[in-house]
Amino acid sequence: MRKLFLLPLALVVFQLSAQTQYNLKSGYDIHIAGTSSLHDWEMKSENSEGYLKATVSDNSLSSISDIHIVVEAESLKSGKSGMDKNAYEAIKTKEHKSIVFDSKNVSISGSKVTASGDLTIAGTKKNITLESSCSVLSNGDIKCTGSTKMKMTEFNVDPPTAMFGSIKTGDDLEIVFDVTFSK
Numbered sequence: 660m661r662k663l664f665l666l667p668l669a670l671v672v673f674q675l676s677a678q679t680q681y682n683l684k685s686g687y688d689i690h691i692a693g694t695s696s697l698h699d700w701e702m703k704s705e706n707s708e709g710y711l712k713a714t715v716s717d718n719s720l721s722s723i724s725d726i727h728i729v730v731e732a733e734s735l736k737s738g739k740s741g742m743d744k745n746a747y748e749a750i751k752t753k754e755h756k757s758i759v760f761d762s763k764n765v766s767i768s769g770s771k772v773t774a775s776g777d778l779t780i781a782g783t784k785k786n787i788t789l790e791s792s793c794s795v796l797s798n799g800d801i802k803c804t805g806s807t808k809m810k811m812t813e814f815n816v817d818p819p820t821a822m823f824g825s826i827k828t829g830d831d832l833e834i835v836f837d838v839t840f841s842k
Contacts (some may be wrong), residue, residue, distance in 0.1 A: 681840035694829035707736035
C-alpha cells in the first residue's frame with residue numbers, strides 16, 4: 660500500500676525535475692499600445708529579460724510551470740522623447756524601475772497557453788490572465804505570441820496629458836508580445 664502512494668509522488672517529482680528553463684532571446688517584440696486625443700501611440704521595449712520553465716516532448720509543449728518577464732520601464736520607447744518622459748512620470752519610473760509579470764498558474768491546450776499571474780506596474784500588483792499561442796520551433800526554441808488589454812487606472816496610473824491638458828491619453832492599453840525562448 661505504501662509503495663502505491665509513493666509512485667504518484669515520484670511521478671510528480673520526475674515531472675518537475677524534467678522541466679527546462681528557456682530564456683528570453685534577443686529580437687523579441689514586447690510593446691504597449693494606446694490612444695490619445697491626438698493619435699494612437701505605441702511604446703516598444705528595448706530591454707527585457709525573462710524565462711519560462713517548460714517540458715517539451717515530441718516537439719510540442721507538455722507543460723509550463725513558471726513564466727517570469729521583466730521589462731525595464733525606461734526602455735519603453737515611442738520615438739518621441741516628450742511622450743516617453745510623460746509616460747515615465749505616469750508610471751513612476753524613478754521609484755519603480757521595472758514592469759514585472761510572474762505567473763501563478765499556467766495551462767496548455769494544444770498551442771493555446773493561458774497564464775494567470777501578477778503584473779506589477781508603477782508599484783501596483785494586479786492579477787491578470789495572458790493568453791498566447793505557443794509552439795516549439797524546429798531548433799527547439801519556444802515561440803509565443805499574444806496580447807492582453809487593460810486600463811492604466813487599474814494600476815493606479817493617471818493617463819498622461821500634454822500641452823497643458825489639451826492632449827489626453829486614453830485609459831485603455833494593450834500589451835502585445837511576440838517572444839522566443841531558448842535553452
